[in-house]
Amino acid sequence: MYKYTLLAVVSFSFIFVGAVDIKFKTQRVIVFKDGYCLVVKKGSATSNDKGEIISYDVPQSAVLGSLWATAKEADITSLNAEWREVTKTEEKDFTCTEYVEILEVNKGKKCKIVMNDKTKYEGRIHRVLLSKSVSNLSQNVFNTQNSQATISSISGSYFVLRTETGDMLLPVSQIRSLFVRNMITTIKRKIETKERRKQLTFHFAQANKKHNITLMYFTPGMRWIPSYRIDLQPKNIAAISLQAEIINENEDLLDVPMDIVVGVPNFRFRDTVSPLSLENTLRNVLRNSQRQNRTNSFSNAAVSLQQINAYSAPQRSQQSGNVTLPSELTAKGSQDLFVYKLPKLTIRKGGRAAVHIFTAKVKYRDIYTWKAAIKHNLSYSSKNRTQLEFSENKIWHEIELLNNTELPWTTGAAMIMQGQQPLAQELLTYTSSGSKVRVPVTIAVDIQGTVNEKETKRQPRDLKWDGYHYVKVNNQAKLDVCNNKRGAIDIEIIFAFGGKATQASDDGNVTLHAYNSRDWNNYRGSSAVNNSTTVKWKKTIKAGESFMPQVDYFYYIRH
Structure with a gap:
């Protein structure tokens, strides 16, 4: 096995006889956020005698219906896409690594030879007795996944040295040293490449005419x-x-x-x-x-x-x-x-x-938000009582940004800083020009919120629905938010629960929704008899003060 030292890189630019290979250059790329892009390429070439221009730049994974080719000078009558088998033969210089190669490339030159037994000869290299062969090249050196390349090589055991007394047949393997003036040390090897390549053929009505082609595709x-x-x-x-x-x-x-x-x-x-x-x-x-x-x-x-x-x-x-x-x-x-x-x-x-x-x-402003929710945990005992599960008691500090620029803000990760101090990393959602967006910063540990709930009345068999009797339960929820910060705060409270509100203090904004399973544990009965409610308050709370709104509401549970 011979070791080959590559002195030049093979170029895989194949051109069929009579065909013109157009080289496209990317002119613009339009990139979207979902992993796709629109590519626009342009190139110019002169059509052959058949009105054809060929390109080996076939887009990979172009989306169906998005690959379009247009020409400025004339319409493209048709576009063909196909696989073609291409063979190319060329010679490249390699460094000689064996004596037989040195002898072959220096034929006709005078030399001095010392054999292994220290016998010395002088004469002219007359002939090298060779045998020729081809071998496959490593795929990662010359050929690609769709190609195969072979390289020629020579071997030989004897050569003829022409001396003053006659021609001598000497074994190559016995050479100890070889002296040649201006010795050539490279040998040309023949490389044959067979490649299966994609090809686009642009057809025009007129032959031998230059065309500027634009190729566009979504990929x-x-x-x-x-x-x-x-x-x-x-x-x-x-x-x-x-x-x-x-x-x-x-x-x-x-x-x-x-x-x-x-x-x-x-x-x-x-x-x-x-x-x-x-x-x-x-x-x-x-x-x-x-x-x-x-x-x-x-x-x-x-x-x-x-x-x-x-x-x-x-x-x-x-x-x-x-x-x-x-x-x-x-x-x-x-x-x-x-x-x-x-x-x-x-x-x-x-x-x-x-x-x-x-x-x-x-411009921005600080705002504190509390999304409080309760869940009714129903226990169908003889007394048919309920227990309450409260949401996590977390009041968030958020910043509300006003997009008073002329550019929309797309959804993206946002690093929030105050000088050199990082405060948070959160998600900034899409905000059109003139709109506002809120970005959470951190949980406000010096603002506490609590919810106290109590049952105020129970009316058995108040409602009959779908053959079942339901108990009407009246509840009252009291919320308490205490501001322990040094300054006043703007807070927004959203209180969610299962049931229907009858009264909300402090101008609470009541919104009724359809039944929501997240409001209940172990619910048994029709979803048609119970609403889901959210009450929203907006309030400014001074330092050291509290805000205590309350809600009266009712819900039904089945006997």
Whole structure:
């Protein structure tokens, strides 16, 4: 087995006789958050005598119905996609590693030879008695998964040395040393490559004419993830910055303009591969890994973007939130999707990049929220009594941001800072221009909330439904929120329970809902007889004071 040292790299650029190979260059990539992207490529070439232009740049995993090719000068009459068997033969220089190779490439030269028995000879290398063979090349050196390459090699046991006294037949294996003036040390080997390759053939009505072709297709392999930094500053000002973290598993992108899109486009056949890709299944590592996520937190698929119709970036002003965009960055929106236009980027396949999108100063306010809930734990004993289970007593400190910029905020991870002090990392949800969004910061340990519940009245056989008698139970719930902070706080309380409220103090806003199984344990009876209720209070509580609203309500339980 010979060891080959490669001095030059084989190029797999195959061109059929009479065919013109067009080279496409990526002009723009539009990246969505769900692991898909829209690729736009352009190239130019002159058609052959048959009006054909060939490309070996066949898109992988293009989505059904999304692969389109257009030409500027004339219509493409048809487009063929097929597999082709291609054979190429070429010679490359390799370093000689055996005496027989050195003798062969230096034929005709004078030499001095010392044999193993120390016998010395002088003469001219006249002939090398050779045998030729071919062997397979390692797949990871020259050929790919769809190709096979072979390389020629030589071997021999004897050579003829022409001396002054005549020709001598000497064994190659007995050579101890060989001296040749200006010795050649490389040998040409023949490499034959057979490859099965994809091919696109563009057909035109006219032959021998130059055409500029645009190729566009929707494909998996790229996504972007929004990431926010929110810096809380004095006077209730927050500096919010957005950067896009881009993942590229599609192709090498070299100095390519890129757009990133807020929102998810509606591609009905995104899971079906185009026949023109010559593949059976989509290759979508990014989308598959996203499906394994517990919740698709960063997707805007369920968010209505109707507020973002055709958008043209107006002039920014102090009143619009002081949005700071680099001069090479612009933003525009269309078709209910919002587009951030990025500068030219270089991201190779498998690479990652973080790109700054904007920085803005917006107004915010601190607000405290308490979502209290009780669950009726029914015990069907002789007295038919109920017990109550309370939700966790956690009052959250949140910040409410006003998007007074001209740009929407897409859903993304948000790091909340105050100077150099990190406060929290949470999820900032989609917020259109002019809207407000709340981001949780931390649990407020110096604000306590409690719920006290008591039964005030019980009326047996008050209701008959579907052949059963129901007991009407009247309850009264008292909530108590104590502010132990040094300053006043704005708090929002949402109290949820099973039953129907009859009265709520302190201007509580009552909302009735249909029966909810989360309000009950061991419920037995018809869901039609009980509502689910939420009561909402908004209150400012001064330092050291308490807020104690109460609710009267009733519910039914079956005998």
